[in-house]
Amino acid sequence: MKKVAIYARKSVEVKDSISIETQVNMCRNYFADEECEFEEFKDDGYSGGNTNRPAFKLLHKKIELNMIDTLICYKLDRLSRRVVDIADFFDLLDKKDIAFICVKDKYDTSTPMGRAMMYFASVFAQLERETIAERVRDSMLQLAKKGCWTGGPAPRGYELVKHGGKTYLKLIDRELILNLYNWYLELGSLYQVDMRAKGKYNMLKGRDTVRRFLRSPLYVQSSSEINDYLMKNGWKVFGNTNGCGYLTYGVSVKEPIAIVSKHEAVITPLLWLKVQEKLDEVRESIFKRKSKVYWLSGVLRCPYCKKPYVIVNSARNHYYACRSRVNRFHEHNKKCKNNKYVNSIKIESVIEKYILSFRDKVDFEHIYKSNSDNIYNSGIEALNKKIKKNSKMIDNLVSKVALLSNSGAEILLKKIDELSKENKQLEDKVRNEQLNVLEIESKKFDKSFIYENILNFSKTDNPEDKRNYVKNIFKYIDYDPINEKIVCKFL
Numbered sequence: 026m027k028k029v030a031i032y033a034r035k036s037v038e039v040k041d042s043i044s045i046e047t048q049v050n051m052c053r054n055y056f057a058d059e060e061c062e063f064e065e066f067k068d069d070g071y072s073g074g075n076t077n078r079p080a081f082k083l084l085h086k087k088i089e090l091n092m093i094d095t096l097i098c099y100k101l102d103r104l105s106r107r108v109v110d111i112a113d114f115f116d117l118l119d120k121k122d123i124a125f126i127c128v129k130d131k132y133d134t135s136t137p138m139g140r141a142m143m144y145f146a147s148v149f150a151q152l153e154r155e156t157i158a159e160r161v162r163d164s165m166l167q168l169a170k171k172g173c174w175t176g177g178p179a180p181r182g183y184e185l186v187k188h189g190g191k192t193y194l195k196l197i198d199r200e201l202i203l204n205l206y207n208w209y210l211e212l213g214s215l216y217q218v219d220m221r222a223k224g225k226y227n228m229l230k231g232r233d234t235v236r237r238f239l240r241s242p243l244y245v246q247s248s249s250e251i252n253d254y255l256m257k258n259g260w261k262v263f264g265n266t267n268g269c270g271y272l273t274y275g276v277s278v279k280e281p282i283a284i285v286s287k288h289e290a291v292i293t294p295l296l297w298l299k300v301q302e303k304l305d306e307v308r309e310s311i312f313k314r315k316s317k318v319y320w321l322s323g324v325l326r327c328p329y330c331k332k333p334y335v336i337v338n339s340a341r342n343h344y345y346a347c348r349s350r351v352n353r354f355h356e357h358n359k360k361c362k363n364n365k366y367v368n369s370i371k372i373e374s375v376i377e378k379y380i381l382s383f384r385d386k387v388d389f390e391h392i393y394k395s396n397s398d399n400i401y402n403s404g405i406e407a408l409n410k411k412i413k414k415n416s417k418m419i420d421n422l423v424s425k426v427a428l429l430s431n432s433g434a435e436i437l438l439k440k441i442d443e444l445s446k447e448n449k450q451l452e453d454k455v456r457n458e459q460l461n462v463l464e465i466e467s468k469k470f471d472k473s474f475i476y477e478n479i480l481n482f483s484k485t486d487n488p489e490d491k492r493n494y495v496k497n498i499f500k501y502i503d504y505d506p507i508n509e510k511i512v513c514k515f516l
């Protein structure tokens with residue numbers, strides 16, 4: 026039988042919008058001549074301005090899992106009021122080959138006209154995305170080129186001054202900026218720069234803050250060398266170099282833009298580049314140390330304190346040791362009882378043998394079944410019971426209202442209203458729980474993916490690859506060096 030999903034939404038703000046039940050009935054009537062299995066997805070009191078709605082999310086998940094053949098709703102704007110959201114949703118429907126019908130808008134993607142509409146919607150959405158991005162970028166560029174500060178607190182060493190309705194940066198602490206850059210070259214450690222800055226200025230907090238400060242093009246006098254460095258490192262650079270500093274955008278979203286601005290910059294290109302070089306060196310060596318040999322780091326866990334193992338180097342050997350045993354700064358100031366330092370070669374070969382034993386598919390299936398916790402007590406049944414009970418009470422109260430005087434009825438109506446509200450909340454809870462259950466269900470599809478990774482693991486000698494495969498197999502591996510025990514948990 027055809028599985029038809031009915032989506033209905035009513036928002037709080039629009040008083041005259043058509044009721045959820047009417048929407049559902051109109052959808053059901055559309056299929057009056059066909060025998061279908063209906064499932065209703067109802068968002069009562071949710072705005073169409075975003076897709077953060079429990080029933081909609083549940084519907085989305087069910088579509089992803091191919092649990093629906095056809096989707097129907099009363100009007101297109103019930104799905105979303107944003108063209109962008111609708112287009113994304115259409116993409117999904119298209120990919121999953123799901124027919125979509127809109128009762129009021131006479132819209133049916135099983136017809137050519139409906140498909141054309143679908144296409145136009147996605148074209149317009151793309152256009153909207155691009156023009157918004159362009160508009161934002163253009164106005165930002167114009168402001169930045171004029172030297173205007175477009176938001177946020179003043180960067181260290183500067184203050185904000187207002188002039189003609191616009192905000193500009195004014196240099197107030199040349200010494201602080203110069204010191205931090207020079208100290209880093211002198212000390213070669215972000216940690217020590219941070220300590221010294223704390224002592225002298227009582228301001229910067231943490232190595233990351235110091236790093237961001239040293240990395241920022243805001244402090245360097247713009248030049249063609251700096252432009253080159255920035256572009257090589259993925260920045261988009263705008264404006265003609267003039268010796269003033271750059272304003273930056275989009276650093277946090279990894280689409281960094283630097284615009285030559287008009288504020289006075291302290292650091293010469295030579296000094297700034299030297300500092301970048303040093304920072305790059307450190308980054309590279311950390312990267313090498315982390316990823317080169319130790320394919321178990323990040324997955325191997327101490328069974329006593331559940332903290333990961335870390336690599337400890339001695340002159341000749343490398344060891345895995347419990348982090349809360351080794352770490353000087355760990356949380357509770359209590360050392361883990363796991364005091365073993367396990368030779369990295371030994372433990373890696375032990376775990377490797379362990380993983381290779383899963384190559385036998387029957388063995389794997391067996392251990393996977395006993396290992397993954399699919400038992401999820403959702404409590405949906407209890408929630409549904411409560412909803413039913415409330416509905417009964419509402420019905421009872423409604424039948425009594427007619428028999429009462431005005432003042433008596435008012436009390437009952439209030440009670441009815443409360444119960445209805447509670448039921449609405451409970452229904453939302455049920456949707457969320459259903460979503461959780463589906464989330465867990467969909468994880469089961471990963472079994473073959475895990476097995477595939479086990480096979481791939483057995484075929485490679487490259488530690489880098491091994492590490493990636495292991496990450497696709499296990500959530501963690503608990504290794505107890507005291508009792509020589511391994512317990513693993515699949516993803």
Ligand SMILES: [Zn+2]
Nearest residue numbers: 327330347361
């Ligand atoms: Zn431990």
